[in-house]
Amino acid sequence: MLSDIELQLLKRHFEIQGWDISKQEALKNSSVFVAGAGGLGSPVLFYLAAAGIGNIKFCDRDVVDLSNLNRQILYTISDSGKPKAHIARERLLQLNSFAKIQSLKGEINESLFEDEHFDLIIDCVDNFETRHLLNKISIKKNIPLLHAGVTEFYCQVTLLIPGQTPCLACFLPEGTKNSGKGIIGAMAGIAGSIQALEAIKFLSKTGESLVGKILFVDMKNISFNTMNIKVNPKCKICSHLAR
Amino acid sequence: MKLRVKLFATLRNGRFDIKEMELPDECKVLDLIKLLKIDQKDAAIIFINGIHGDFDSLLKENDEVSIFPPVGGG
Numbered sequence: 001m002l003s004d005i006e007l008q009l010l011k012r013h014f015e016i017q018g019w020d021i022s023k024q025e026a027l028k029n030s031s032v033f034v035a036g037a038g039g040l041g042s043p044v045l046f047y048l049a050a051a052g053i054g055n056i057k058f059c060d061r062d063v064v065d066l067s068n069l070n071r072q073i074l075y076t077i078s079d080s081g082k083p084k085a086h087i088a089r090e091r092l093l094q095l096n097s098f099a100k101i102q103s104l105k106g107e108i109n110e111s112l113f114e115d116e117h118f119d120l121i122i123d124c125v126d127n128f129e130t131r132h133l134l135n136k137i138s139i140k141k142n143i144p145l146l147h148a149g150v151t152e153f154y155c156q157v158t159l160l161i162p163g164q165t166p167c168l169a170c171f172l173p174e175g176t177k178n179s180g181k182g183i184i185g186a187m188a189g190i191a192g193s194i195q196a197l198e199a200i201k202f203l204s205k206t207g208e209s210l211v212g213k214i215l216f217v218d219m220k221n222i223s224f225n226t227m228n229i230k231v232n233p234k235c236k237i238c239s240h241l242a243r
Numbered sequence: 244m245k246l247r248v249k250l251f252a253t254l255r256n257g258r259f260d261i262k263e264m265e266l267p268d269e270c271k272v273l274d275l276i277k278l279l280k281i282d283q284k285d286a287a288i289i290f291i292n293g294i295h296g297d298f299d300s301l302l303k304e305n306d307e308v309s310i311f312p313p314v315g316g317g
Contacts, residue, residue, distance in 0.1 A: 040317045126317035149314040154252040156314050171295040176287045178315040179253070188316075216251050216311070223260070225251075227309060232295040 002028060002052075006098050010052050023204040024052060030203040031055035033118045033143075035108050035134055037088045038062070039071040039183065040124035040148055043192030044199070045088060046074065049096040051200050056092070057102040059112060060084040071185030108133060113141050119203060122195055123147045128176045135160070135168035139238050146198055148191050152182050153220035155191035158229070159198055159210045163241045166212075170232035187219055244268050244304040246275070251311045254281060266302065273298040275308060287313035 002010075002024060013019050030053050034041055037060040048056055064072070064079040064087065074088045085103040092101050104112065108130055121143050123134050131147065138145035138160065145160045147168055160167055194215065201207050213226045233239055246264045258279060266275065276286050276298065288311035289296040302308065 036317050038317055124317050126315070128313070128315050131315070149316060151314045151316045152253065154314050156311070166295075171288055171290065173287070173297075176313050176315070177284070179285065179287075179313045181316060183316055218252060218255070218260075221255070221260070225249075227290065228293045229290065230294045235295075 001025075003098065006052060009096070013051070018206070023206060026204050027052045027200065028054040030120070031057070031116070031118045032120050032122060032199065032203075033113070034058035034122045034124055035130070036060055036124035036126065037072075037074065037084045037103075038068065038124065038126060039185070039188030040150060040192040040195060041088075042072045042074040043189050044122055044124055044196050045092055046095065047193065047196035048199060049092040049099055049101070051196070052096065053099060053199075053203070055100045057104075057112075057116070057118070058085070058088070059104045059106060059108050060088070061105065061107050071183060071188040073185075073189070110137055110140075113137055113143070118143050120199055121145045122199060124192065124195070127178060128172065128174075131168060131172070132174050136237060138162060139167055139241070144202070146195055146202070148195050150183060150188050150191040151178070151180065153184060153187055153218065155187060155194070155217045156214055157191065157194050157198065157210060157217075158214040159202060161211055162238065163243055164211065166229050166231045167235060167238040169237040170235045171214075171229060184219075190217060190219065244270070244302065244306075246302060246305070247307040248275065248279075249307065249309040250279075251309065252314055253312050254285065254310055270302050271298065272296055272300045272302065272308065275302065276310070281310065285312045286310050287315075 064075045079087045083105045085105040089103040148157045216225045290309040
C-alpha cells in the first residue's frame with residue numbers, strides 16, 4: 001500500500017499513459033539485487049530507489065576513490081576512503097526512505113541469495129569473472145539477470161531469463177578479460193539508466209524488454225543496435241534447462 | 244561466399260561498422276579475424292546469425308557475423 005507521500009513522490013509516473021496503481025505496487029513489492037555500486041550501480045540504484053522499488057539489496061567491496069568520481073554519482077570528494085556500500089545506502093534512503101534498502105560491503109557469493117527471494121539480479125560489476133558467477137547464481141536460483149558492460153563510449157545490455165533466453169555463458173566465454181578501464185562518466189550513466197529502465201519495465205510488466213536481444217550502444221558514433229541472440233546448444237551452464 | 248560482417252565498439256576504429264564481404268569457401272571465423280587484422284583477444288564475443296561462434300566456427304554463404312570486443316567495465 002502506497003502512502004500519500006509516496007504517491008506525491010511518484011506523481012509523474014501516474015501521468016504516463018497506461019501507468020496505474022497496480023504497476024506502481026508491483027514495483028513497491030519487488031525485490032532486486034544490485035551487484036556493484038560503482039559506475040553502473042550508481043545510476044541503477046538512484047533510479048530504482050527514485051522509482052519506488054520496495055526492496056533493494058546491493059553489494060560492493062570497494063571504498064570510494066577519487067578516480068571513481070567522474071562516473072560514480074552516488075559519491076562526493078568528501079566520501080573518499082569510505083565504503084561505497086555504507087555511503088550509497090545513506091544517499092538512497094535520503095531519496096526514498098520508504099524502501100527497504102540493505103547494503104553489504106564485501107564480495108558477491110552464492111550465500112547472499114540463500115534465504116531471500118529476488119525478482120531480478122542487476123549486473124553492475126566491473127569484471128567478467130564476477131559476471132560469470134552471477135550468471136551461475138541466476139541459473140541455479142532461477143532469477144533473471146540484467147547484464148550490462150560499459151567502456152569508453154560503448155555499452156551492451158541484455159536481459160537473461162533462465163530457461164527462456166541464452167545465459168551469459170552462451171555467448172561470453174569464461175576467461176574473457178577486460179580490455180581497459182577508460183570511460184567517459186556519462187557513458188556509465190547511459191548504460192546504468194538503460195538498465196534501470198529495463199528493470200522498471202520488467203518488474204512492472206510494461207512495454208518490450210531486452211529478452212533474447214542484446215542492445216549495443218556506440219555513443220562515439222551515435223548508434224543504437226539490437227540483435228536477436230539464441231541459446232548456445234553447447235553451453236555448459238544452461239543447456240540442461242528445459243525450454 | 245558472401246558474408247555480412249558487423250563490428251562493434253573499438254573494433255570499428257579504422258575499419259567499418261557493417262560490410263558485405265566476399266571470402267573463399269571453407270573459411271573459419273579465425274580467417275575472417277586475421278583478414279580484418281583484429282587481435283584475437285579483442286574478439287571477445289562472436290555471433291554467427293545470433294548464435295555464439297568461436298574462432299574455429301566454419302562460415303557459410305550469407306552468414307551474418309558480429310564481433311564484439313570485451314566491453315566489461317562497470
